[in-house]
Amino acid sequence: MQPRFGRVLTAMITPFAADGSLDTDGAVKLAKWLVEQGNDGLVLAGTTGESPTLTHDEQIELIGAVADAVDVPIIAGTGSNNTIAAVELTERATAAGAAGVLTVTPYYNRPSQEGLFVHFSAVAKSTDLPVMLYDHPGRSGRKIDTSTILRLADTLPNIVALKDAAGNPGETSRVIAATSDEFQVYSGDDGLTLPLLAVGAVGTIGVATHWCSLQVADMMKAFFDDGDAARAIEINQRLLDSYDFGTSDEAPNPVPTKAMMKVLEQPGGECRSPMGPEPTGLADQARQILAGLAR
Numbered sequence: 544m545q546p547r548f549g550r551v552l553t554a555m556i557t558p559f560a561a562d563g564s565l566d567t568d569g570a571v572k573l574a575k576w577l578v579e580q581g582n583d584g585l586v587l588a589g590t591t592g593e594s595p596t597l598t599h600d601e602q603i604e605l606i607g608a609v610a611d612a613v614d615v616p617i618i619a620g621t622g623s624n625n626t627i628a629a630v631e632l633t634e635r636a637t638a639a640g641a642a643g644v645l646t647v648t649p650y651y652n653r654p655s656q657e658g659l660f661v662h663f664s665a666v667a668k669s670t671d672l673p674v675m676l677y678d679h680p681g682r683s684g685r686k687i688d689t690s691t692i693l694r695l696a697d698t699l700p701n702i703v704a705l706k707d708a709a710g711n712p713g714e715t716s717r718v719i720a721a722t723s724d725e726f727q728v729y730s731g732d733d734g735l736t737l738p739l740l741a742v743g744a745v746g747t748i749g750v751a752t753h754w755c756s757l758q759v760a761d762m763m764k765a766f767f768d769d770g771d772a773a774r775a776i777e778i779n780q781r782l783l784d785s786y787d788f789g790t791s792d793e794a795p796n797p798v799p800t801k802a803m804m805k806v807l808e809q810p811g812g813e814c815r816s817p818m819g820p821e822p823t824g825l826a827d828q829a830r831q832i833l834a835g836l837a838r
Contacts, residue, residue, distance in 0.1 A: 549583020569810030622647030
């Protein structure tokens with residue numbers, strides 16, 4: 544099975560203008576550049592895209608503009624901890640031209656597994672697009688149990704993928720073993736991409752792929768096409784600093800990526816509060832990361 548959305552996707556930042564408003568033209572420019580850099584698809588209005596600070600109208604404007612401008616799949620982040628809001632946003636993203644939707648575990652209110660099943664079912668029933676679950680207990684406060692993932696995949700035919708940021712490749716392997724080839728898993732954690740490929744993931748939705756998508760694509764080629772695990776490991780090791788740069792306590796995602804985009808003279812702008820401000824010296828760190836990749 545070929546990856547439904549491609550092997551290398553980037554969870555794209557949302558560019559803002561100097562006054563803090565949505566920079567739609569900048570988003571289109573950045574999206575085109577990311578495709579030129581080897582991305583097979585883009586995820587818009589996810590956490591890296593600062594979705595908690597975007598209005599629904601801004602999210603739809605962003606999705607529509609980028610979907611019209613590039614010829615790769617656009618996966619729309621339509622998650623919420625309010626099922627009614629998630630359904631509304633999913634319906635609007637469908638109409639705006641998204642190729643699929645990414646729906647995160649409801650955060651903060653920590654629903655039961657049955658509550659998760661009801662929530663994700665409502666989202667999936669509101670669209671005819673393929674739906675990707677997003678399991679990130681570190682951010683949401685609630686793990687989607689393997690049994691719930693399997694039940695959703697078995698019950699809702701358009702729930703076809705999982706973005707996995709749960710940090711447990713062994714449990715992910717159980718999901719992959721128990722689902723059909725039609726259900727595909729993507730890494731949602733840059734540092735665990737290669738381990739997840741080893742247990743059956745088909746690709747990545749990355750953050751560091753804003754600046755090292757070509758290297759990640761080479762790693763995928765070595766692993767999948769050439770059967771050269773040693774080469775894949777070598778490339779992965781050269782990317783470790785990039786993975787680490789993507790987030791930290793002092794500069795949480797997407798602050799470092801926006802700093803990197805400034806260095807690369809790509810659109811981005813500042814993060815909206817509460818994510819900023821950019822720590823002193825982050826741009827210098829970005830330059831060091833790029834210099835390391837060039838060696």
